[in-house]
Amino acid sequence: xxxxxxxxxxxxxxxxxxxxxxxxxxxxxxxxxxxxxxxxxxxxxxxxxxxxxxxxxxxxxxxxxxxxxxxxxxxxxxxxxxxxxxxxxxxxxxxxxxxxxxxxxxxxxxxxxxxxxxxxxxxxxxxxxxxxxxxxxxxxxxxxxxxxxxxxxxxxxxxxxxxxxxxxxxxxxxxxxxxxxxxxxxxxxxxxxxxxxxxxxxxxxxxxxxxxxxxxxxxxxxxxxxxxxxxxxxxxxxxxxxxxxxxxxxxxxxxxxxxxxxxxxxxxxxxxxxxxxxxxxxxxxxxxxxxxxxxxxxxxxxxxxxxxxxxxxxxxxxxxxxxxxxxxxxxxxxxxxxxxxxxxxxxxxxxxxxxxxxxxxxxxxxxxxxxxxxxxxxxxxxxxxxxxxxxxxxxxxxxxxxxxxxxxxxxxxxxxxxxxxxxxxx
Amino acid sequence: xxxxxxxxxxxxxxxxxxxxxxxxxxxxxxxxxxxxxxxxxxxxxxxxxxxxxxxxxxxxxxxxxxxxxxxxxxxxxxxxxxxxxxxxxxxxxxxxxxxxxxxxxxxxxxxxxxxxxxxxxxxxxxxxxxxxxxxxxxxxxxxxxxxxxxxxxxxxxxxxxxxxxxxxxxxxxxxxxxxxxxxxxxxxxxxxxxxxxxxxxxxxxxxxxxxxxxxxxxxxxxxxxxxxxxxxxxxxxxxxxxxxxxxxxxxxxxxxxxxxxxxxxxxxxxxxxxxxxxxxxxxxxxxxxxxxxxxxxxxxxxxxxxxxxxxxxxxxxxxxxxxxxxxxxxxxxxxxxxxxxxxxxxxxxxxxxxxxxxxxxxxxxxxxxxxxxxxxxxxxxxxxxxxxxxxxxxxxxxxxxxxxxxxxxxxxxxxxxxxxxxxxxx
Numbered sequence: 001x002x003x004x005x006x007x008x009x010x011x012x013x014x015x016x017x018x019x020x021x022x023x024x025x026x027x028x029x030x031x032x033x034x035x036x037x038x039x040x041x042x043x044x045x046x047x048x049x050x051x052x053x054x055x056x057x058x059x060x061x062x063x064x065x066x067x068x069x070x071x072x073x074x075x076x077x078x079x080x081x082x083x084x085x086x087x088x089x090x091x092x093x094x095x096x097x098x099x100x101x102x103x104x105x106x107x108x109x110x111x112x113x114x115x116x117x118x119x120x121x122x123x124x125x126x127x128x129x130x131x132x133x134x135x136x137x138x139x140x141x142x143x144x145x146x147x148x149x150x151x152x153x154x155x156x157x158x159x160x161x162x163x164x165x166x167x168x169x170x171x172x173x174x175x176x177x178x179x180x181x182x183x184x185x186x187x188x189x190x191x192x193x194x195x196x197x198x199x200x201x202x203x204x205x206x207x208x209x210x211x212x213x214x215x216x217x218x219x220x221x222x223x224x225x226x227x228x229x230x231x232x233x234x235x236x237x238x239x240x241x242x243x244x245x246x247x248x249x250x251x252x253x254x255x256x257x258x259x260x261x262x263x264x265x266x267x268x269x270x271x272x273x274x275x276x277x278x279x280x281x282x283x284x285x286x287x288x289x290x291x292x293x294x295x296x297x298x299x300x301x302x303x304x305x306x307x308x309x310x311x312x313x314x315x316x317x318x319x320x321x322x323x324x325x326x327x328x329x330x331x332x333x334x335x336x337x338x339x340x341x342x343x344x345x346x347x348x349x350x351x352x353x354x355x356x357x358x359x360x361x362x363x364x365x366x367x368x369x370x371x372x373x374x375x376x377x378x379x380x381x382x383x384x385x386x387x388x389x390x391x392x393x394x395x396x397x398x399x400x401x402x403x404x405x406x407x408x409x410x411x412x413x414x415x416x417x418x419x420x421x422x423x424x425x426x
Numbered sequence: 427x428x429x430x431x432x433x434x435x436x437x438x439x440x441x442x443x444x445x446x447x448x449x450x451x452x453x454x455x456x457x458x459x460x461x462x463x464x465x466x467x468x469x470x471x472x473x474x475x476x477x478x479x480x481x482x483x484x485x486x487x488x489x490x491x492x493x494x495x496x497x498x499x500x501x502x503x504x505x506x507x508x509x510x511x512x513x514x515x516x517x518x519x520x521x522x523x524x525x526x527x528x529x530x531x532x533x534x535x536x537x538x539x540x541x542x543x544x545x546x547x548x549x550x551x552x553x554x555x556x557x558x559x560x561x562x563x564x565x566x567x568x569x570x571x572x573x574x575x576x577x578x579x580x581x582x583x584x585x586x587x588x589x590x591x592x593x594x595x596x597x598x599x600x601x602x603x604x605x606x607x608x609x610x611x612x613x614x615x616x617x618x619x620x621x622x623x624x625x626x627x628x629x630x631x632x633x634x635x636x637x638x639x640x641x642x643x644x645x646x647x648x649x650x651x652x653x654x655x656x657x658x659x660x661x662x663x664x665x666x667x668x669x670x671x672x673x674x675x676x677x678x679x680x681x682x683x684x685x686x687x688x689x690x691x692x693x694x695x696x697x698x699x700x701x702x703x704x705x706x707x708x709x710x711x712x713x714x715x716x717x718x719x720x721x722x723x724x725x726x727x728x729x730x731x732x733x734x735x736x737x738x739x740x741x742x743x744x745x746x747x748x749x750x751x752x753x754x755x756x757x758x759x760x761x762x763x764x765x766x767x768x769x770x771x772x773x774x775x776x777x778x779x780x781x782x783x784x785x786x787x788x789x790x791x792x793x794x795x796x797x798x799x800x801x802x803x804x805x806x807x808x809x810x811x812x813x814x815x816x817x818x819x820x821x822x823x824x825x826x827x828x829x830x831x832x833x834x835x836x837x838x839x840x841x842x843x844x845x846x847x848x849x850x851x852x
Binding site: 027030031110112116118123125126208209229247249250253254256257258261343361365366367369370371372373374375376377378380381386387388398399400401403404413414415416417418419420421422423424425 | 453456457536538542544549551552634635655673675676679680682683684687769787791792793795796797798799800801802803804806807812813814824825826827829830839840841842843844845846847848849850851
């Protein structure tokens with residue numbers, strides 16, 4: 001007799017164990033009462049506060065490794081934790097505990113002529129896979145939102161922040177344990193092996209949706225490889241269109257805020273469109289204000305003719321998310337041309353019109369095909385918190401399932417509960 | 427100088443043209459008023475009625491080809507059209523015209539402390555790809571629902587019904603034209619080449635969602651190959667659980683109806699679970715009634731001991747969608763075992779409990795993880811029409827985006843319209 005030789009990839013086996021444990025935890029979480037989930041969130045916050053030294057020690061190991069690799073200072077800042085930041089993370093979990101619980105909410109109910117009572121009730125999605133990069137706070141933010149919405153999650157943090165994420169995950173699991181919920185409700189992939197991501201993206205039985213958080217290359221890789229549905233935010237190529245009927249003061253305030261308040265956020269404006277009829281009157285001031293604020297302005301010929309500090313824009317500029325103090329500026333022939341430019345070059349994320357003309361504004365709000373469209377307000381309001389939705393896990397630029405800010409409610413599905421008295425179908 | 431030789435796959439080019447035309451049509455449809463869309467639906471119904479001879483002639487060509495291939499009689503029936511069926515298709519389009527228009531509906535609106543007014547407004551998804559098999563009526567049903575919900579669609583019908591689908595598509599396009607809407611709003615892939623499906627599934631720029639309608643092998647192929655999100659209905663392994671506190675009369679009526687009213691629909695029950703405490707009292711009558719009604723009963727040992735006409739069930743039976751006059755029957759130890767069986771072996775489609783005990787019923791409604799859960803009603807109510815949602819394109823067994831019956835409302839997304847007065851973000 002010859003022995004049968006089993007060759008199982010150990011990483012594959014480890015990932016399958018995570019998956020099975022998450023699926024089992026999800027079944028418990030789906031039925032957990034609100035108070036128990038909130039207790040877990042608050043206990044996790046308490047654990048974060050009481051373990052600040054361990055967390056900072058773990059973070060110091062990540063930072064030392066990053067220094068050794070010669071990591072850029074800007075990335076170091078994203079990675080770094082201190083007591084204030086840990087307190088912010090803990091407070092964030094308490095804020096999530098204070099949010100309304102979406103699960104069990106009756107979204108609609110009606111009765112049929114045959115007496116059947118139908119209710120559409122919110123339920124969790126199941127198991128959510130979250131793949132992110134260097135910010136260790138995502139471990140708690142994403143884990144907390146999933147927990148609130150009754151979903152188990154499998155977190156795959158960046159290798160840069162692996163030690164920090166592990167320390168934070170331990171706090172989340174301590175919170176779950178204290179509340180009597182399965183610790184496998186929030187799991188961190190326990191390896192920095194990049195192959196783990198590839199395996200995750202094929203775990204169709206045990207992961208219901210994948211949410212990537214990070215730069216474009218990460219998101220593109222996930223979207224291309226995943227066999228599991230992905231809720232993604234690809235680009236934030238956001239526009240401000242200054243219409244012929246714009247109030248110049250509002251235009252100036254909104255353009256400056258949309259571009260310069262924070263240049264690295266997805267809701268930052270990347271392109272300014274100005275109606276030709278007011279270009280002579282308003283563009284010089286707008287361009288001057290942007291340059292004064294430290295912004296590089298890349299313009300078409302008309303814009304360059306107005307100010308010699310404007311750099312020439314190339315066609316690629318209209319499709320570029322700078323995430324930096326750079327703006328592309330183009331003169332367009334009215335609202336229709338503005339809408340056409342935005343729908344062609346934008347990323348369906350967030351776009352704003354400045355105008356005092358209500359009819360033009362409504363055209364913009366209806367015709368621009370983006371998740372968030374604003375009238376006389378800064379694109380930097382693109383944020384679940386600013387929308388009053390509480391915490392968010394990101395902003396979806398897709399149209400399926402969730403569009404715009406993805407908060408606890410967007411991490412849910414629904415079921416139909418039908419109550420009868422013996423009805424059969426004729 | 428040497429000439430540059432371009433080699434473009436003609437089918438690829440043809441599919442790209444369909445895609446571009448659909449995308450352009452979708453932009454128009456998204457903004458089309460309700461009256462115009464309804465006019466197109468009614469004009470399409472009129473075209474179907476006035477072109478009955480052409481449609482039946484096209485259908486006769488499909489039928490002749492099917493006969494020549496030696497197609498089974500059951501498939502021939504699905505393929506066959508007659509005057510009554512064409513009238514049914516036309517009437518179906520008028521019913522869709524009578525449905526409320528989901529597009530533009532304000533799903534929620536609220537005001538922020540800073541004065542921003544936020545509205546969540548329904549918008550179409552964009553372009554929907556529908557891949558179906560031999561039933562030619564899907565051409566009109568699916569095309570009509572997409573049109574109502576402001577979506578362009580690319581239809582890929584089965585090669586069996588190609589001529590019939592083409593004749594019906596011509597009527598849909600005549601309706602669109604009569605209403606002044608782009609004919610490319612509803613397009614049929616103009617070839618029976620199977621490679622066209624493979625190309626469709628990669629058209630991520632021009633198709634937003636794929637809906638397969640047909641047998642399991644089609645749906646599995648689409649799910650495995652598609653680079654585009656899929657809304658799918660995989661299986662309908664539906665259960666009836668007869669609880670200890672069931673009313674015997676309701677149990678008998680519901681079990682018979684759920685299994686035997688129509689055995690080929692996805693909401694037909696495939697497995698009967700009976701609580702052990704009432705098995706002796708109620709199972710013999712239930713089994714006898716099923717057998718009398720012409721149903722093959724496959725049972726576990728306890729069931730077989732009660733009636734010698736029961737065939738032994740194998741483990742595979744618990745995971746089988748018969749779509750036929752066959753039922754598997756199992757005795758379970760109470761509600762928890764019933765829920766566990768359903769969540770393990772079911773397909774998260776539709777499951778029913780028969781009981782007079784409200785607490786047990788609520789446990790079932792909350793713990794069974796299916797799109798539709800019923801109390802004292804037949805699983806055959808799993809249908810958008812029976813839910814009062816009007817026509818449906820299918821029943822989704824997934825949790826993302828749409829779950830349960832997929833009607834016009836489920837073919838939509840939303841956008842946030844934010845109206846301000848110059849707000850900038852602090």
